[in-house]
Amino acid sequence: MASLTGRDPSLLRRINSTVVLRALRGPDEPRALTLTELVHATGLSRPTVEGVVEGLAEAGLVEEAAEEPGEGRGTARRGRPARRFRFRAEAGHVLGLEIGPHRVAAVVSDLTGHITGTLAREVAETASADERLERARATVADLLRRTDVSRDTLRAVGATTPGIVEADGTVRLGTALPGWTGLPLGERLRRSFRCPVLVENDANAGVLAEHWKGAARGCDDVVMVLAGLSPGAGSLIGGRLHRGFGGAAGEIGALHLLGREATPERLLSTTDEPLHPLDEAAVAQVFALARAGDEHAGRAMDRFIQRLVHDVAALVLALDPELVVVGGWASGLDGVLDPLRAELERYCLRAPRVTLSRLGEAAAATGAVRLALDHVEKELFTVEGDTAD
Structure with missing residues (x-):
C-alpha cells in the first residue's frame, strides 16, 4: 500500500x-x-x-x-x-462491446466480472460507420433491457474494434470497416453513456480475455494471434498489455509490405482471383478442401501457414513469450496448430507453447469487459502511489 x-x-x-x-x-x-x-x-x-x-x-x-x-x-x-x-x-455493472466486420456483441457483468448477459447481432460488412454504431447502440439497449440492468448502474464501458486505436479511442487506421479510419470512436460512444468509455484494438482485448478466462490463465507472457488473412496480435509482457507508443504493436498483418511476394488476400486463393479479405466462409471452405485432399487448396493452406509462421515468428523472436494463442476464424479450423508448432521450432531460438483460443468468437467482447473492469477496480481498490497488482 x-x-x-x-x-x-x-x-x-x-x-x-x-x-x-x-x-x-x-x-x-x-x-x-x-x-x-x-x-x-x-x-x-x-x-x-x-x-x-x-x-x-x-x-x-x-x-x-x-x-x-x-x-x-x-x-x-x-x-x-x-x-x-x-x-x-451487484452495486454496479460494466459493459463490454465488440464492434466487428460482421457482428456487434455486448456483454454485461457485475463488479466481480461475473457475466450476467450477452447479446450479438449481425451487421453487414458494407455498413457505414453511422449504421454500425447505431446497430451497436441498439444491441446494448436490448441487452440492458433483457438483463434488467439500468444504464445508470454502468461504471465503465469497454469497447473493442479492429484497427490501430489511439489512447483517446480514435481509430487511427481501420481498413476492415468502411469509414472507420479517423473515426473518433471513443467520443461517439461516450455520447450514449454517463461513465468512462475505453476503446481498444480487438487483438489486444482478446489477449486480455484469454489471460482472464481462457487459454492463457496463469501465464503472463503471451501473444494472441487473430489469424485472419491480415492477422493481428495482442501481447502481454509480465502480465501487462503492450500497446506500443501509438497503439500499433502487434500489427503483424503489415509484414507483407516488407518484400513478401504474396498479398494476404491471395494466400488462400485456389484460383487466379483473390479472396475477399472478410470472407471467412470462403477461407473455411479452402481449409475443408485441403483436409479432403484437394491439391490446389492444400497448396493454398501451405502458403497461409508459412505466412502465419513468418508473422508469428517475428513477434516470438522479439518478445520470447511463454505461450502463443491462436484465435480469430482460424481458431475453429483443424490443421493450423501442428504445422505452426513445427515451423516455430525451426525458426525460433526457444519455441513457445502454441494452443487454440478457448473463448473463440467471444474473446474480443470478453476482453472489453475485462478492460472496463480493470478501470473500475483501479478506482475502487487502488490508491495513488500503490504499486500492488
Whole structure:
C-alpha cells in the first residue's frame, strides 16, 4: 500500500476504505468477513474498521451478509453469530462491446466480472460507420433491457474494434470497416453513456480475455494471434498489455509490405482471383478442401501457414513469450496448430507453447469487459502511489 504523508483525513479515509474493500473483494472471489476478521486482514483498528464499513454501506458497496444455513443453531449456548459483511458485486455493472466486420456483441457483468448477459447481432460488412454504431447502440439497449440492468448502474464501458486505436479511442487506421479510419470512436460512444468509455484494438482485448478466462490463465507472457488473412496480435509482457507508443504493436498483418511476394488476400486463393479479405466462409471452405485432399487448396493452406509462421515468428523472436494463442476464424479450423508448432521450432531460438483460443468468437467482447473492469477496480481498490497488482 502507498505510504501516507501529511495529515489529509480524506486521503486517510480513502486508503482505509480501499484496504477494507480489498479484503472483502478477496484475491479471487468475494468473501463475507466479520469485523474481527477484517481487523486481522487489514491491520486497522476495530473502531476504524467499523467506521469504514458504515461508510461503505452508506455508499452501497458493502452490506451485512445473510446467515449461512445452520449458522444460528445453538445460539442459546453460544450467543448470536458474529455479523458478517460482504462486497456488493451487484452495486454496479460494466459493459463490454465488440464492434466487428460482421457482428456487434455486448456483454454485461457485475463488479466481480461475473457475466450476467450477452447479446450479438449481425451487421453487414458494407455498413457505414453511422449504421454500425447505431446497430451497436441498439444491441446494448436490448441487452440492458433483457438483463434488467439500468444504464445508470454502468461504471465503465469497454469497447473493442479492429484497427490501430489511439489512447483517446480514435481509430487511427481501420481498413476492415468502411469509414472507420479517423473515426473518433471513443467520443461517439461516450455520447450514449454517463461513465468512462475505453476503446481498444480487438487483438489486444482478446489477449486480455484469454489471460482472464481462457487459454492463457496463469501465464503472463503471451501473444494472441487473430489469424485472419491480415492477422493481428495482442501481447502481454509480465502480465501487462503492450500497446506500443501509438497503439500499433502487434500489427503483424503489415509484414507483407516488407518484400513478401504474396498479398494476404491471395494466400488462400485456389484460383487466379483473390479472396475477399472478410470472407471467412470462403477461407473455411479452402481449409475443408485441403483436409479432403484437394491439391490446389492444400497448396493454398501451405502458403497461409508459412505466412502465419513468418508473422508469428517475428513477434516470438522479439518478445520470447511463454505461450502463443491462436484465435480469430482460424481458431475453429483443424490443421493450423501442428504445422505452426513445427515451423516455430525451426525458426525460433526457444519455441513457445502454441494452443487454440478457448473463448473463440467471444474473446474480443470478453476482453472489453475485462478492460472496463480493470478501470473500475483501479478506482475502487487502488490508491495513488500503490504499486500492488
